[in-house]
Amino acid sequence: MKKNNLLVASLLTASLLWACESKKSESTQGTSDSLKIEQSAFGKVSDSTQATLYTLHNAAGTTVQISDFGGTIVSWTAPDKNGKFDDITLGCDSLAGYQKGVPYFGALIGRYGNRIAKGQFTLDGKSYSLAKNNGPNALHGGLKGFDKVLWKATPIEGEEPSLKLTYTAKDGEEGYPGNLSVEVVYTLQKDNSLKIDYKATTDKATVVNLTNHAYFNLKGGFDSDILDHEVTLNADKFLPVDATLIPTGELKPVAGTSFDFTKSSKIGARINDTKDEQIKFGLGYDHCWVLTDSTKNLKLAASVYEPTSGRVLEVFTTEPAIQFYTGNFLDGTITGKGGKVYKHRFGLCLETQHYPDSPNKPKFPSTVLKPGETYETTTVYKFSVKK
Numbered sequence: 001m002k003k004n005n006l007l008v009a010s011l012l013t014a015s016l017l018w019a020c021e022s023k024k025s026e027s028t029q030g031t032s033d034s035l036k037i038e039q040s041a042f043g044k045v046s047d048s049t050q051a052t053l054y055t056l057h058n059a060a061g062t063t064v065q066i067s068d069f070g071g072t073i074v075s076w077t078a079p080d081k082n083g084k085f086d087d088i089t090l091g092c093d094s095l096a097g098y099q100k101g102v103p104y105f106g107a108l109i110g111r112y113g114n115r116i117a118k119g120q121f122t123l124d125g126k127s128y129s130l131a132k133n134n135g136p137n138a139l140h141g142g143l144k145g146f147d148k149v150l151w152k153a154t155p156i157e158g159e160e161p162s163l164k165l166t167y168t169a170k171d172g173e174e175g176y177p178g179n180l181s182v183e184v185v186y187t188l189q190k191d192n193s194l195k196i197d198y199k200a201t202t203d204k205a206t207v208v209n210l211t212n213h214a215y216f217n218l219k220g221g222f223d224s225d226i227l228d229h230e231v232t233l234n235a236d237k238f239l240p241v242d243a244t245l246i247p248t249g250e251l252k253p254v255a256g257t258s259f260d261f262t263k264s265s266k267i268g269a270r271i272n273d274t275k276d277e278q279i280k281f282g283l284g285y286d287h288c289w290v291l292t293d294s295t296k297n298l299k300l301a302a303s304v305y306e307p308t309s310g311r312v313l314e315v316f317t318t319e320p321a322i323q324f325y326t327g328n329f330l331d332g333t334i335t336g337k338g339g340k341v342y343k344h345r346f347g348l349c350l351e352t353q354h355y356p357d358s359p360n361k362p363k364f365p366s367t368v369l370k371p372g373e374t375y376e377t378t379t380v381y382k383f384s385v386k387k
């Protein structure tokens, strides 16, 4: 009897392991079965907890894989001008890769995305100290930000499948005040867009700035950098930073600078403009652009075109700003999915958000959330092709 149980247990383990290895399902078109949200084991978070990988499909053939670990987008396929689907986002093959420490590949970022100067801020007369995990500053929610926690996931199947993720950050977690209940819903829409709806409520005044940190390389294949991608940013100002990448407080017009992307421009055209101090500080682009349309409407913030594949990515958001980061810290030390080495500038990020260091900059739009209020933002990443 015991032997039989052992046999069943080992068969089960083997099938789980197999599921983990074979998590990359081919994208299939159309049938209702192919629109089901698949679940597979992604790895062990601790002795008692496992991470799961959820695979969402739409009828157009796009597949997005998301893990409840960090709410991470693990893979994301988009068609090129010949209809060929490729994974266009950097990441790791298994949970172990993410646990080794990667620079936020595809993850949800919070409670405060981007930097807070010296890891300190004052709210309602009380000062709060955060971990300094980026030189003298706090970055992306701390040592164990929302990118490193296990979210509770609820898959919602349908023509436009969703994955609802919830997490409650405790009062004092990573130094921030207030129990913060967060809900993020990823929806894969029919038109090959991924909508991300963020919501949060708190029981004490706090600061919130949520985003996603996907790295895109629209060429597919992860064999080249993103310097020939052509970018448009609907932003007529950007936030100059100091040497530690904290905004100086100035909103600087982009006109006449290497930061002008109001008309489509190749990333590589001016990224090494070493006469520009801001490019030197960022080691390239790693700055927050202030969107020209400052309303809370869902508006086009950025678009990216990659000429070889014909892929176009458009980013719509209700947020006032976008951090455009060109993978300047990628240096070939990380081997990602399929054994591909992520070299310098192999991915670009378009992180929709409020301005960095807002908790210390009273003139910036407020990131304070009070009890009774609901933080609510939406960002849509939409793929299409230009022939």
Ligand code: GLA
Binding pocket: 103, 104, 114, 139, 245, 286, 323, 325, 329, 349, 351
């Ligand atoms: C953000 C920051 C960058 C860098 C990356 C992660 O986008 O602005 O400076 O820290 O995250 O490497």
